[in-house]
Amino acid sequence: MGKQYAVLHVQKHSSTGGNLGNHIERAEGMKHTYPHANPEMKKHNKSFKTGYEGMSLGKAVLKRIEKGYTGKTAIRKDAVKFLSLILSGTHDQIMKINQSAELYTPWLRANEAFLQEEFGKENIVKLELHRDEKTPHFHAIVVPLTKDGRLSAKEVVGDRNKLKAFQDRYSEKMKAFGLERGEENSKNNHVTTKEFYDELEKTRKEVENLDLDRIQLIPAAQKTQMIKKYAKTATLDLNLKELKNSKNKRFRQ
Template sequence: MSYAILRMQKVKGNMTGIGKHLDRSYDGSDSIPENANIDNTKNNIHWDKNGTAYTQSEWTAYTKENTFTKRVNQEIKERYTQDKKIRKDAVKCIEYIMTSDHQKMVEIFSDQKTAQEWIKDNKVFLESIYGKENIVSIHLHLDEQTPHLHATVTPLTEDGRLSAKDYINGKKVLREQQTMYAEIMEKYGMERGEKGSTAKHTRPRAYRKQQIDRNR
């Protein structure tokens, strides 16, 4: 049985680096990481906040004027309604990685209908927690060894606050998200990892480094 892998990290401060990785672009040009297969980057798919899908070339052109940093800050500017100034160390967005082991993901993406259903179920999962309005962008990376989705969400509340704590406050909430995600992924032959496991959580950046090292 394969495991449903759900990883997240809070994003603060300078967002240029993470934007380059997610968008695979910067200032209208390609920005491809070392562990990616440049020949497959053209197969990546990106979705904007409205759910509109873009090819990689379309997204590269789009992000020249709509950088990751601009997209996140624009969401906050338009929907933050509090008088209190946002702190410099505030969590501006949360990044998720959604995937499974290599064999399982290759199996899913070997059938177009199954792959589309898997992508849809991941979107439903995010919307159930954050609402459609908080999803800034979603990225399907098919140029790395294992197909996976990235998603970024702004932790804006219905009353106009910027509060990551309202969505991911503590280990209990994160465990609940892991369980909920695994339940959605069951139909693809995935299961949840052991609850209370002593295995160390791999942050997204560390996960990406592992993929780079593995492919060297």
């Protein structure tokens, strides 16, 4: 087993509309928003108590802003209203954690505690663990309110350097679970949630459609480049490992 990395993805949102909430909460009748989920595994997902249970994502965000915003000016329409976060790691180690009686509960608590320390418990309006997709991962929805009641994503997650420090702190928390800091300055770390899943699906299809007989005639150097391409996508969500392994056996000379 190679290096096992912690994965932390952050995205800013100005609108409370869209299907993100349906995806996170596995809304009934909205399966098109979570096509990668296994219905038989849904019962193993976990919802964390935040005080906003029963509310849609949009209502929960607006409710938290209503309760916590103390700014003197009206909030701009294009202001960042919430942050969405994905917390996970390399597939092999995440599966090991999820199958370990000793590691699983401490891992849950460590992720929840990390978010509360970083953003304040009161600002986390949604926190879900998805175990019905290939690699278990957390989804968190956070309203970026400062301690003095201002809505400021810039201050909460800051610039590139502050975001890097944020990722460093998360990786440090995950060391106890066998996860290391991922590649710094990697473009793969800066994609939207939609791009994340679009790229994953695109690569799945590419791998499935490979002409294995034709591949036997491809020069070794070109094969290496092809494998690197698939490996890059796997760093986003290492869900492709088993699929790639079955195909890559035929790549070798």
